[in-house]
Amino acid sequence: MATQIKKRNGVVVPFDAQKIRNAVFKANTAVTEEKMTGAALDRLTDKVSRAFPDPVVPTVEEVQDKVEEKLIEAGFAKTAKAYILYRAEHAKIRQAEGDLMDIYKELTFEDARDADIKRENANIDTDTAMGTMLKYGSEGSKYFINNYVLPKDYAAAHIHGDIHIHDEDFYMLTETCCQIDLIKLFHNGFCTGHGFLREPNDIRSYAALACIAIQANQNEMHGGQSIPNFDYSLAPGVAKTFRKAYFRELAKYLHITKAMNMDDAKALAAAVKAGIEWDITLGNAPEYGEALAAFLPEHQRVNGYEEITEPEARRAHEYAVEAATNSTNDATYQAMEALIHNLNTMHSRAGAQVPFSSLNYGTDTSPEARMVMKNLLLATERGLGDGETPIFPVQIFKVKEGVNYNEGDPNYDLFKLSCRVSAKRLFPNFSFIDAPFNLQYYKEGDYDTEVSYMGCRTRVMGNVHDRSRETTCGRGNLSFTSINLPRIGIEAKGDIKRFYELLDKRIDLVIGQLLHRFQIQCGKKVRNYPFLMGQGVWIDSDNLGPDDSIAEVLKHGTLSIGFIGLAETLKALVGKHHGESEESQKLGLEIITYMRKRMDDESQKRGLNFTLLATPAEGLSGRFVRIDQKKYGKIPGVTDREYYTNSFHVPVYYPISAYKKIQLEAPYHAMTNAGHISYVELDGDTAKNLEAFESIVRCMKEAGIGYGSVNHPVDRDPVCGYTGVIDEVCPRCGRHAGEPVSKERLDELRKKYPGVPHYECCYGK
Amino acid sequence: MITLNQNNGMVGEGVDFERIRRITGYLVGTIDRFNDAKRAEEGDRVKHGLSQN
Numbered sequence: 080m081a082t083q084i085k086k087r088n089g090v091v092v093p094f095d096a097q098k099i100r101n102a103v104f105k106a107n108t109a110v111t112e113e114k115m116t117g118a119a120l121d122r123l124t125d126k127v128s129r130a131f132p133d134p135v136v137p138t139v140e141e142v143q144d145k146v147e148e149k150l151i152e153a154g155f156a157k158t159a160k161a162y163i164l165y166r167a168e169h170a171k172i173r174q175a176e177g178d179l180m181d182i183y184k185e186l187t188f189e190d191a192r193d194a195d196i197k198r199e200n201a202n203i204d205t206d207t208a209m210g211t212m213l214k215y216g217s218e219g220s221k222y223f224i225n226n227y228v229l230p231k232d233y234a235a236a237h238i239h240g241d242i243h244i245h246d247e248d249f250y251m252l253t254e255t256c257c258q259i260d261l262i263k264l265f266h267n268g269f270c271t272g273h274g275f276l277r278e279p280n281d282i283r284s285y286a287a288l289a290c291i292a293i294q295a296n297q298n299e300m301h302g303g304q305s306i307p308n309f310d311y312s313l314a315p316g317v318a319k320t321f322r323k324a325y326f327r328e329l330a331k332y333l334h335i336t337k338a339m340n341m342d343d344a345k346a347l348a349a350a351v352k353a354g355i356e357w358d359i360t361l362g363n364a365p366e367y368g369e370a371l372a373a374f375l376p377e378h379q380r381v382n383g384y385e386e387i388t389e390p391e392a393r394r395a396h397e398y399a400v401e402a403a404t405n406s407t408n409d410a411t412y413q414a415m416e417a418l419i420h421n422l423n424t425m426h427s428r429a430g431a432q433v434p435f436s437s438l439n440y441g442t443d444t445s446p447e448a449r450m451v452m453k454n455l456l457l458a459t460e461r462g463l464g465d466g467e468t469p470i471f472p473v474q475i476f477k478v479k480e481g482v483n484y485n486e487g488d489p490n491y492d493l494f495k496l497s498c499r500v501s502a503k504r505l506f507p508n509f510s511f512i513d514a515p516f517n518l519q520y521y522k523e524g525d526y527d528t529e530v531s532y533m534g535c536r537t538r539v540m541g542n543v544h545d546r547s548r549e550t551t552c553g554r555g556n557l558s559f560t561s562i563n564l565p566r567i568g569i570e571a572k573g574d575i576k577r578f579y580e581l582l583d584k585r586i587d588l589v590i591g592q593l594l595h596r597f598q599i600q601c602g603k604k605v606r607n608y609p610f611l612m613g614q615g616v617w618i619d620s621d622n623l624g625p626d627d628s629i630a631e632v633l634k635h636g637t638l639s640i641g642f643i644g645l646a647e648t649l650k651a652l653v654g655k656h657h658g659e660s661e662e663s664q665k666l667g668l669e670i671i672t673y674m675r676k677r678m679d680d681e682s683q684k685r686g687l688n689f690t691l692l693a694t695p696a697e698g699l700s701g702r703f704v705r706i707d708q709k710k711y712g713k714i715p716g717v718t719d720r721e722y723y724t725n726s727f728h729v730p731v732y733y734p735i736s737a738y739k740k741i742q743l744e745a746p747y748h749a750m751t752n753a754g755h756i757s758y759v760e761l762d763g764d765t766a767k768n769l770e771a772f773e774s775i776v777r778c779m780k781e782a783g784i785g786y787g788s789v790n791h792p793v794d795r796d797p798v799c800g801y802t803g804v805i806d807e808v809c810p811r812c813g814r815h816a817g818e819p820v821s822k823e824r825l826d827e828l829r830k831k832y833p834g835v836p837h838y839e840c841c842y843g844k
Numbered sequence: 845m846i847t848l849n850q851n852n853g854m855v856g857e858g859v860d861f862e863r864i865r866r867i868t869g870y871l872v873g874t875i876d877r878f879n880d881a882k883r884a885e886e887g888d889r890v891k892h893g894l895s896q897n
Contacts, residue, residue: 198879435870468864470871505864505871535868695868701881721884725868731885737892758866762891771894790889793864798846798856805861816861819854841850 081131085138094131099146100124106162113157123149144710160232167235179222186214195701213432220248233592240706242589243561243699244596245641246301251599253608254636255302255559256533259616260552261312264292271295272609281323282407282451285316286414290421293434295610297427300555303435303473303534307551308526310443310452317447318360320410324403325359326352331402332395337385347384354378361404361446368396411450416458422471423463433471439510439531441477441497444489452493456507460500465836466800468793474507475532478780479521484513495773501789502772503802508532508756508788511780516749520549527552532786535695536754543682544634553618554635556753558596560589561641561694563703564670565723568651569711575666578652579673586640586677590689593638597687601630638687639753640678641694643703644723645671646730650716657743658729668746671727675750690753693726700725726755737761737775745782757787763804766791799828800835 081094100120107115115123126149131137137145143166150159185194191206204210224247225234236242246255268277271291279285289312293304306312326348334344354374359367375392379385387395427434440452455474463469476497477483483490497507510532512521517530520540527550530540537556542549562585571578605612606625612632615621619632646656648670649663657664674691681689700722713719724730727747729740737759744757757779765771772789779787794805798820801811812820812828822838829835848855864871867882878886 195880467862468871470864473870505866534870697868697882698879700885701879704881720888722881732888732890734890735892736895738895740892760889760891765891765894774894788866790866795862795864797862798859805863809861814856817858819849819852819857822848822853822855825855836846838846838848838855841848 080128080133081135081137081142082133083136084142085136091136094128096124096128099127099142102165103146103150103158103162106165107155107158109161109165110157113155115155115158119153119155123153123155126153140709163235163239164231167231167238170238179219182218183215186211186218209426217248220250224248224250229592230595232588233595236585236588236592240563240703240710241566241585242563242592243702244592245559245561245694245699249301250596253300253603254600254633255556256300256304256537257296257555257611257616258305258307258531258533258539258551258553259292259296260308260527261289261292261306262308262315263552264614264616265312265315269614272613279316280319282313282316282320282411283414283417285313286418287421289313290418290425292616293422293436294425294427296616297434297436299608299611302556303437303537305437305439305531305533305537305555307439307529307531308443309438309455310440310448311526313451314443314445314447316414317407317411317450318358321361321403321407321447322359324406324410325399328399328402328406329395332398333387336391336395337387339385350378351375361407361450364396364400368393368400371396408450408454412454412458415451415455416461418455419458419469419472420463423469435534436472437475437532437534438472439475439477439529441475441490441493442479442482442512442526442529444482449490449493452490453496456493456496456500459504459506462504462802465797466802466834467795468504468802469506472506473534475510475786476501476507477510477512477529477531478776479512479529484780495769498769498773498776502766502769502791503793505788505790505793508786509776509779510786511784513780514748514783514785516752517785530785532754532756536693536756536786538752538754538785539637539688539690541688541690541752542635543688544686548618548635550618553616553620555617555637557600557633557636557638558593559639559641559692559694559753560592561643561692561696561699562586562589563644563707564642565644565647565651565703565717566707566710568648569707569714569717571652573652575652578670582670582674583677586674589640590681593640593689597633597638600633601628603629605629634687636688637690637753639690639692640674641692641696641726641753642671642674643694643696643699643726645727645747646724647717651714654716656716656730656733657727658733658735658740664743667727668750671747671750675752678752691751692753693747693751693755695754695756696723696725699723727751728757731760738778741775741778741782741784741787745779745784748785749783755785757784758790759787761789761791763792797836798838799825800832 083091084094085091103123104120127145130145147159147162150162191198205214225238228250237244265278268275276288279288296304330344330348333339333347334341351371351374355370372389372392375387376389379387422436423433425433459469482488483494485491501507510530512518512529520528522528530538531551532538539554539556540549567578567581567585570581605623605627611617612620612629617632618635645667649656649667653663653666655663657667678689678691704718704723707718711718727744729735729743740759748755759775775789792804795802796805796809799809799812801809808815814820825835846856846859849857865886872878
C-alpha cells in the first residue's frame with residue numbers, strides 16, 4: 080500500500096487515497112450510463128493503492144495511469160473515458176500555468192545540440208533568429224490549438240500519445256502539400272503576389288521561375304512542394320533556347336562566310352524564321368535543314384539578293400544546329416546547376432527553412448526533356464560549390480517499362496545515369512509506375528496520369544470525389560494524423576479480437592478529427608492563398624474569385640490516416656515482427672489491409688478521399704515511444720529503443736538481406752495509397768558497384784514496390800573536400816574529426832584533386 | 845567556414861566531418877541536426893547484403 084506520492088514538481092508528500100476516490104467519483108458522475116456504488120469506488124481506490132506497495136513512491140502520472148487501467152479492468156469503460164478527459168482538462172490548466180513559457184525558455188536559452196525540441200525537424204536551424212522565431216510561433220500555436228480549438232477527446236488522444244496530429248501548429252491555417260503543374264502555371268505568366276512574371280523564354284528563366292513557384296507555394300502550405308512533371312515542364316524552355324540559338328548561329332555563319340554585315344545576316348535569319356512556317360526543334364533539325372536548303376537560295380534569287388547556293392545553305396544549317404545544340408546544352412547545365420543551388424539556399428517560412436522541394440522526372444522522351452534530365456543529374460553528381468551533396472531538391476526518377484527500364488528503351492541511358500548519381504549522392508529515389516496500383520491510372524503520353532511522389536513519400540492519385548479526375552497535377556494531401564499502433568498492440572495483450580476493437584475506435588476517432596480539421600479548411604477563401612488558389616495552382620481553383628470558398632475544390636485532396644511501428648505492434652501482439660516470422664507477416668498484412676478497407680469504406684460513405692499513409696515519422700518516432708515507455712515501461716522489442724520503427728518497415732537493427740526486405744515490404748505499398756517508401760541500406764563499397772545498385776532498384780520494381788531508395792553512407796570532409804565513406808580518418812588528408820591540416824598539405828592536395836575547398840584567411844597573431 | 849590559423853599555419857581545427865543520411869525520404873546536411881530518436885535509429889541501422897535470402 081502506497082504511503083507517499085511524488086508530485087509533478089518533484090516534492091514527495093503523503094499518499095492520500097481519498098483524492099483518488101474523489102477524482103473517480105467526479106468522472107463517474109459525468110457519465111449517465113454507468114453508476115459506481117460507494118463500494119465499487121472503495122474497491123477501485125483500494126486496488127490502485129495496493130498497486131504501489133511500500134516503499135515504492137509512485138508519481139501522479141503513474142497513479143493516474145493505474146486508475147485508468149483499473150477502471151477498464153473493472154468494466155467501467157465510460158467512466159475511464161471521462162477520467163481521461165478529466166486528466167486532459169487538468170493537463171491543460173497545468174500547461175497554462177507555465178509549460179509554454181518553459182518551452183520558450185528552452186528555445187531561447189539552449190543550443191540546438193543540447194535541446195531535442197530544437198531538432199524536432201532536421202531541416203530547421205533553430206540556432207538562428209528566424210528559426211527560433213518560427214519555433215515560438217509553432218509552439219505557441221500548438222498550445223492554442225490544444226487548449227482552445229480541439230474538442231476534448233481529440234486533444235486528450237493527441238496529448239496522451241494515442242494519436243499524433245501532424246503539423247498541428249497549422250491546424251487553423253492551411254493544407255499539407257501540392258503537385259504543381261508548371262506547364263499550366265507558366266502559360267501566359269503568373270503573379271507571386273509581389274509582382275507579375277512573364278511567360279519564360281529561355282531554359283535559365285524556366286529553371287529560375289520553377290524555383291520561384293516552389294517557393295511561393297511553400298509559403299502557403301505546411302508540407303512539401305512537388306513538381307510531378309519536371310521533364311515535361313522544362314522541355315519547352317530548352318526548345319525556346321535552342322530555337323533562339325539556332326537563328327543566332329545561322330546569322331553568325333552567314334556573317335562570316337558570306338561577308339555580310341551582322342545586321343543583314345540577322346535580318347536574313349529572321350526572314351528564314353518567318354518564311355518557314357514551322358519551328359525548328361532538336362528533334363526535327365534534319366527536316367528543317369531540307370526546308371532551309373529549299374528556302375534560302377530561292378529567297379535570295381526572288382529578292383535579287385546575294386546568291387546563296389543549296390550546298391551553302393546546308394552547311395550553314397549544319398553549323399547552326401551543332402553550335403546551337405552545344406550552347407543550349409551548356410545553358411541547360413548552368414540552369415540546372417543554378418536550380419539546385421537556389422533550392423538549397425532560397426528561404427521560405429520566415430527564412431528558417433528552404434522549400435521542401437521534390438522533382439519527379441524520367442518519362443518524357445523528347446530530346447529537350449532528355450537534355451534537362453541529363454544535365455540535372457550531372458549537376459547533382461557534381462554537387463554544390465565545394466562538392467557538397469545537395470540536400471534539396473528531393474529527386475524522383477519515374478521508372479517505366481518501355482520508356483526507361485530496359486536496354487533499347489528511349490530513356491534507358493538516363494535510368495543508368497540515375498543509378499550512378501544516386502550511388503554517389505543518394506538522389507534520385509526511384510518510383511515505379513508499373514506497380515499495379517500505380518499502373519491502373521497510367522495513360523501513355525499523359526503526364527497527369529503518371530504517379531508522382533512528394534518529399535518523404537506522399538502519394539495522391541485515386542479520387543472518389545471525381546472519378547474522372549484521378550490525376551496528379553494540382554492535387555495534394557489536406558492533412559494527416561497518425562495512430563500509435565504499438566500502443567494498441569500492447570493494450571490488446573495478445574488478444575487479436577481486442578486489438579481490432581481498439582483499432583476501430585482509434586480509426587473512428589481520427590476520422591472525426593480529420594473531418595473537424597477539414598471543416599476549418601473549408602471555411603477559407605481563395606484570398607487566403609493568393610498563390611495556391613489565386614494563381615490556379617490547386618485543381619479547379621482557376622475558376623474561383625478571390626472571395627469564393629475553397630470548400631468544393633479541396634475535395635480533390637486527401638485526408639490520411641497514418642501509422643507507425645507495425646514491427647513493434649507485431650512484437651507486442653505475437654512476440655515476433657514480420658522480418659522474423661511468416662505468421663507475423665501474415666498478421667501484419669491483415670492489419671494494414673483492414674486499415675485500408677476502413678479508409679475505402681469511409682471514402683465511399685462520404686465522397687471524400689480518405690487514404691492510408693505509411694507515416695514518415697521524424698519527430699514522432701521518438702515522441703510516441705517516450706510516452707509509452709513511461710506508461711508501460713521498457714517492453715523488450717516494443718518500447719526498449721528510443722524510436723518506433725518507420726511505418727511498415729522491417730526494423731533497421733534486424734539483419735536481413737536486401738532481397739528479403741524488399742519482398743516483405745512490397746505488399747504494404749499496395750495497401751498504403753497515401754504514400755510509402757522502402758529503403759535498402761548498402762555499405763559504401765556495394766553502393767559504388769553500379770551493377771549491384773541497379774539490381775536493387777530492379778528488384779524493387781519486380782517486387783511491386785511503389786517508391787524506394789538506396790541508403791549508403793555519404794560523408795564529407797569540409798577541410799579537404801573528400802566525399803565518400805570516412806570511418807575515423809579522412810582517406811584524402813589523413814585527419815581525424817576536429818584535427819587541423821597544415822596549409823602546405825592542403826595546397827599540395829589542391830594540385831592533385833579538383834574541388835579542394837579554399838580556406839579563409841585568417842585568425843591568430 | 846574553413847579558416848587558416850596564422851599562428852601555426854594549420855587549417856580546419858575543430859571542424860567535424862559531415863555525415864549525410866536519409867531520414868524519412870529526404871536528406872539532412874549532417875546528422876548533428878537529427879533529433880535524438882532518429883540519431884539512435886541511424887546508429888542501429890545494419891547494412892543489407894545482396895544474397896537471395
